[in-house]
Structure formats: structure tokens, C-alpha cells
Amino acid sequence: MSGAWHWSCASGQQRWSPGFPRLLGLAPRSVTPSYALFVDLVDPGDRGPIASPSDALRGHVLPRALLRMIRPSGELRSLSDLSELRLLPDGRPLAPSGVALDVNG
Incomplete structure (x- = not known):
């Protein structure tokens, strides 16, 4: 399973492909895409290297990351x-x- 995301720095608007919420254990179109929601689902032990929202909008993003996600279930x-x-x-x-790609299969 895979999904894509996009975040406009000018508007702050985020777009997620239908597959991205599925990766997070969410139904497509059931939530408004947001960086805060994504970070909330990242395992707390993996949040350290993730940029703050303001840093991400200034261009400080990790080119590659392997993150453990805790789905709502x-x-x-x-x-x-x-x-x-x-x-x-x-x-x-x-x-x-x-x-993003689900590496669990």
C-alpha cells in the first residue's frame, strides 16, 4: 500500500492521495489532511527527527524517513x-x- 502527500507553503493547504489516509488507518475523505494529525499517529519514539510544522514550511524536511505509525485501531x-x-x-x-510506502506488506 502506498500514498502521496503535498503541502503548499504559501497557503498551508495539504493534499493527501486516497492511499495516504489508508496507510494511517483512516478512511479516505474522513479527515482533513494535516501535519498535526500525521505527527499524532507517529510512534512517540520516532518523533524526534520530525520537523515542527513551522520548520517544515521553511523547508526543513527529511528526505527519507522510516517511521512507526500507530493507527487509531x-x-x-x-x-x-x-x-x-x-x-x-x-x-x-x-x-x-x-x-509513503507501508513496509509491512
């Missing part, structure tokens, strides 16, 4: 996330985005 899953940051011509961050 209590099920533990591991996600591999690959992120990239698109920049404006002047070097300011435009939008972080990425894809």
Missing part, C-alpha cells in the same frame, strides 16, 4: 517516506511533498 505499521522540497527561483521553499 492500535495497530503498529512501519512507513517508508521519501520527501522532496520544491523551491522558488529565489531559493525559498514552495512545497514539500512525498510518497
